[in-house]
Amino acid sequence: MTSPLLGRDRSDRIYxxxxxxxxxxxxLLIVIILGVLFTNAWPAVKRFGASFLVTSTWDPVSEVYxxxxxxxxxxxxxxxxxxxxVPLALSVAIFLTEFAPxxxxxxxxxxxxxxxxxxxxxxxxxxxxxxxxFLRSYVVPPLKAVFGWTPFLQGVFYxxxxxxxxxILAIMIxxxxxxxxxxxxxxxxxxxxxAALAMGATRWEAVRSAVLPYGxxxxxxxxxxxxxxxxxxxxxxxxxxxxxxxxxVSLLQPAYTMAAAIANExxxxxxxxxxxxxxxxxxxxxxxxxxxxxxxxxLIWRVAxxxxxxxxxx
Amino acid sequence: MTALVVILSFTxxxxxxxxxxxxxxxxxxxxxxxxxxxxPVPAGQSGGGVANAIVGTAIIVGVAxxxxxxxxxxxxxxxxxxxxxxxxxxxxxxxxxxxxTPSIVVGIVGWTFIVKPTGHFSALAxxxxxxxxxxxxxxxxxxEMVRxxxxxxxxAALALGYPRWRTSLKVVAxxxxxxxxxxxxxxxxxxxxxxxxxxxxxxxNLNFTVNxxxxxxxxxxxxxxxxxxxxxxWHRIAWASALVLMGLVLIISLAARWVTRQRYGSxx
Numbered sequence: 001m002t003s004p005l006l007g008r009d010r011s012d013r014i015y016x017x018x019x020x021x022x023x024x025x026x027x028l029l030i031v032i033i034l035g036v037l038f039t040n041a042w043p044a045v046k047r048f049g050a051s052f053l054v055t056s057t058w059d060p061v062s063e064v065y066x067x068x069x070x071x072x073x074x075x076x077x078x079x080x081x082x083x084x085x086v087p088l089a090l091s092v093a094i095f096l097t098e099f100a101p102x103x104x105x106x107x108x109x110x111x112x113x114x115x116x117x118x119x120x121x122x123x124x125x126x127x128x129x130x131x132x133x134f135l136r137s138y139v140v141p142p143l144k145a146v147f148g149w150t151p152f153l154q155g156v157f158y159x160x161x162x163x164x165x166x167x168i169l170a171i172m173i174x175x176x177x178x179x180x181x182x183x184x185x186x187x188x189x190x191x192x193x194x195a196a197l198a199m200g201a202t203r204w205e206a207v208r209s210a211v212l213p214y215g216x217x218x219x220x221x222x223x224x225x226x227x228x229x230x231x232x233x234x235x236x237x238x239x240x241x242x243x244x245x246x247x248x249v250s251l252l253q254p255a256y257t258m259a260a261a262i263a264n265e266x267x268x269x270x271x272x273x274x275x276x277x278x279x280x281x282x283x284x285x286x287x288x289x290x291x292x293x294x295x296x297x298x299l300i301w302r303v304a305x306x307x308x309x310x311x312x313x314x
Numbered sequence: 315m316t317a318l319v320v321i322l323s324f325t326x327x328x329x330x331x332x333x334x335x336x337x338x339x340x341x342x343x344x345x346x347x348x349x350x351x352x353x354p355v356p357a358g359q360s361g362g363g364v365a366n367a368i369v370g371t372a373i374i375v376g377v378a379x380x381x382x383x384x385x386x387x388x389x390x391x392x393x394x395x396x397x398x399x400x401x402x403x404x405x406x407x408x409x410x411x412x413x414x415t416p417s418i419v420v421g422i423v424g425w426t427f428i429v430k431p432t433g434h435f436s437a438l439a440x441x442x443x444x445x446x447x448x449x450x451x452x453x454x455x456x457x458e459m460v461r462x463x464x465x466x467x468x469x470a471a472l473a474l475g476y477p478r479w480r481t482s483l484k485v486v487a488x489x490x491x492x493x494x495x496x497x498x499x500x501x502x503x504x505x506x507x508x509x510x511x512x513x514x515x516x517x518x519n520l521n522f523t524v525n526x527x528x529x530x531x532x533x534x535x536x537x538x539x540x541x542x543x544x545x546x547x548w549h550r551i552a553w554a555s556a557l558v559l560m561g562l563v564l565i566i567s568l569a570a571r572w573v574t575r576q577r578y579g580s581x582x
Contacts, residue, residue: 015479016396022388023401026408026450033419036426091322099316108327115330117563119507121534122556125541126333129340129549171329178326204315225414232416234510235534239542259418259510266422267514279422286419293414297407 030290037286040279043272052280058245060269065277069245071284073162073255077237078230080166080251081173086223089174093181093222098193098207109182116175124239127168132159132240135167140252154250158242163251165241169230177226184218184303185211221299228292232285234259258285334560341557344550349558353522354536360547364555366522370437370530371562374516375506377441377526382448383498389449390456390494395482397457405453412450420446421511429515437530440516444505451501459493460486492573499570503563509534533559 044052048065055066092112096105140157147153157163188211196206212219242254243264258281269275348363355362389409393402424443429435463486471481487494509532512518517529518539533555540552 009477012478015482019388019392019396020401022385023392023397023405023453025385026389026405026412026453029446029449030408030412033415033423036423037419040422040426088322088326091319092326095319095323099319108323111327111330114334114564114567115326117503117507117567118330118333119509119534119559119563121507121509121537121541122333122337122560125537125552125556126336128541129553130332130336174326174329208315228414232414232418234416234418235538239538259416262418262422263510263513266425267517282419282422285416289414289416290411293411294407296414297410 033286034283037279037283041276041283044276044280047273048277048280052277053284056245056247060271060274063271063273065273067258067261067277067281067284069247070256070258070261070281072247073165073241074231074257074259074285074288076249076255077162077165077169077241077257078227080162081169081230082223082227084167084170085173085177085226088170089177089222089226090181090219092174092178093185094207096178096182097185098203098211112175112178114175115171116179120172120233120235121239123168123172124236127164127236127240131168132164135159135164151249152251155248155252157252158254160240160242160254161252162241162248162255165237165255165257166251168236168240169233172233172236173226173229176229177222180222180225180300181215181219184215184222184300187218187303188214215303217299218303221296221301221303224292224296224299228289228296231292232259232289234263238263258282337553337557337560340550341553341555344554345557349554354520354551357543357545357548362551364531364533364536364551364558366519367531367533367536367555368558369522369524370516370519371506371532371534371559373524373526374437374440374444374512374530374532375502377438378444378448378505379498379502381441382445382501383452385445386449386452386501387456387494387498389453390497391460391482391487393453393457394460395486406457409450409453413454415447416510417443417447417508418510418513421513421515424511424515432527434527435515435517435529437516437526437528440512440530440532441526443511443515444508447505447508447511448501451504452497455497455500456490456494459490459497462493463489496570496574499566499573503566503570506566507534507559507563509538513538533562 044065052065052067053071054068056068057064057066058069059065096109100108136157136159144153192210192214193206196210197203201209237257238260241257241260243256243260244254245256248255262278262282266278269278348361350363350368351365352361352363353366354364389405393406396402397406420443423446424439428439428442467485467489468481471485472478476485512532512535516532516535518535519529519531523530537552537555537559540548540555
């Protein structure tokens with residue numbers, strides 16, 4: 001880029017400066033977001049300190065706020081979603097790269113990508129009117145019959161619950177994890193597979209012993225990327241998780257997430273402290289997702305170096 | 315194990331089929347001409363439509379694209395043309411990280427800069443939030459598409475004595491135009507369905523308006539309010555609105571694929 005031929009005249013320099021200006025918008029954006037959240041959250045940070053993270057009282061009348069239930073609900077619903085989504089998404093990726101007949105690959109990949117195109121609010125509505133009735137009639141009764149003795153399935157299932165939130169999140173993050181995993185698996189050199197097959201491995205054995213270990217860092221990155229999506233997902237979760245300020249390990253009970261709290265309460269937060277508390281929730285959520293995404297990207301970049309993996313269709 | 319992989323894959327596809335099937339079954343019967351041309355009627359009455367939400371979606375998304383596309387594409391051009399240094403690495407990394415930012419947090423930014431100082435909700439604040447969501451995504455897709463342009467084209471133009479900026483704009487960007495347009499369309503399809511950043515910026519509006527300084531309805535906000543509301547009539551409209559929104563998103567996504575195939579297939 002520093003060759004004497006390039007950038008020799010003024011217009012070239014101006015062009016470069018203009019583009020640099022556009023590019024600087026991105027670092028600026030992250031600084032602005034952090035700045036906005038931090039300045040707005042500062043009163044709450046100062047007033048509640050660390051107790052904000054670990055206490056469960058959320059009382060706008062007496063102006064006492066603790067976000068522990070939301071933090072718990074965010075993590076619990078996202079982990080539940082990962083538990084369901086990872087086997088599905090990895091299967092899709094493996095199927096598409098290793099097993100699917102050539103003419104099936106494009107259509108199946110397209111269909112899974114379409115899942116990513118469905119707006120969050122549509123997932124939420126589907127969750128309310130289709131998924132929750134389905135869970136109530138066909139999933140919860142057998143689950144309770146077998147695992148009803150565990151603390152995870154205590155209480156009556158009314159519909160809006162951690163379980164519903166986790167399942168809807170799982171469906172939503174499958175396409176993200178699948179798309180990135182697929183790119184990671186495509187980046188695994190064919191020689192890896194051929195070597196394993198030449199040793200007499202079956203195709204599945206080749207996948208398990210040669211392809212998956214090679215792409216491991218990238219696959220973990222894909223999963224963490226899915227986690228990042230799940231943590232910050234708002235509408236669908238808000239519509240089905242029940243929005244209750246309470247910590248319960250039972251999947252059948254309503255819960256709350258950080259994003260849902262902001263969505264529900266921000267426009268009705270009339271006092272400065274209330275608003276500031278919600279801003280602090282936003283700050284925690286933002287820092288958490290940025291950290292998770294950064295880790296995911298570093299892992300994915302290790303395999304598919306520098307490629308914009310997964311940012312195309314998503 | 316292979317069988318299990320196949321079964322799980324088809325479970326994922328089944329989810330999509332179920333959702334789209336439900337949308338069509340529950341939404342299609344409510345869609346008629348009035349649905350597209352009339353505004354909503356008060357709760358309890360039947361009839362009416364979502365014309366205000368459709369127009370609102372178009373305006374908010376349109377303004378967002380006006381703000382977001384130049385910045386996003388410009389940043390992408392930078393990454394492709396000058397992005398090999400440390401700044402390029404940083405911008406690329408930040409774009410990837412911002413791509414996963416919770417959209418609700420971005421809504422807070424729109425609220426802080428426009429709603430708070432002006433004292434009222436406005437469509438413009440929503441557009442700004444959606445534009446912020448678009449920028450990192452466009453930057454990365456633009457970069458990818460521009461990088462696909464063969465270096466020989468660039469070299470040929472430079473050898474003819476073209477300055478670098480003209481090469482970049484007239485040769486490289488023009489060759490990659492199909493891909494860039496595709497990226498923009500995919501970005502637009504994605505923000506068209508966004509709801510969370512609009513909750514406390516555009517807010518929603520029961521009446522028809524084209525004023526970007528006023529609260530404005532979008533299809534996504536309409537679906538949220540009506541699906542979580544208590545009336546069966548509202549649920550019916552929510553399903554139909556969801557079908558319209560999904561159709562819109564699908565059409566834009568398919569158009570994006572079509573543009574790539576038409577103008578870009580040849581150089582791939």
